[in-house]
Amino acid sequence: MSTIPKPAPVIGARTIELAARRGLRQSRLMQIALISATWWTATGVVHLLALPVPAGIVGMAFALLLLATRRISLFALRRGAEWFVGEMMLFFVPAVVSVLDHPELIGRLGAELLLIVVLSTLAVMTVTALTVELFYHWRTRHVRP
Missing domain, CATH: 1.20.5 (Single alpha-helices involved in coiled-coils or other helix-helix interfaces)
Structure with missing residues (x-):
């Protein structure tokens, strides 16, 4: 009597998408990477199309588009955005102020x-x-x- 092996379960695209979303909500590093990738993409678009708009504005438009189309949730960016804001105050602002005071x-x-x-x-x-x-x-x- 031989046994027929069961086929491996098929993982659908929806399952992968849900797992990726869950991982994104739980990982600050993944959120930081997504925000950075959005900014890099926006920078590339601005340079490629020679737009007279800062890449940060285009990046915010991309993020708004992702949020509006529900491709990403607000919670998927929250921890990463909080980290960026916290680190910006520590590294970015004092350096810029001192350079502006002493050109x-x-x-x-x-x-x-x-x-x-x-x-x-x-x-x-x-x-x-x-x-x-x-x-x-x-x-x-x-x-x-």
Whole structure:
């Protein structure tokens, strides 16, 4: 008596779509990737069509279109958008304000300051590494087990 193997279950497109939507709602990283992909797409469209509109506006229009056609829900973007807003305040705004207050930072003075910061950072790292290395060798020679 032989048994006939059961065929593997067929996974439909709807099942895959529902799983992707569920994963998108639960993953902040996927939401950040979707928002970034929307922005990159908008940037490409603006450059390709030579539109006189900022890519951010086109990206918001894409996002609105996705929301209006229910291809994506608001909850699928919420956590990623909250992360972007939180990080924008930390990194983007202070840097822009300081550059606006000191436009000379964009020119030669800014390049010189950047060079000084990079060289001094390398010097501190080198001296620290040498000090740790010397102390390690001194300790292995002078400390008895």
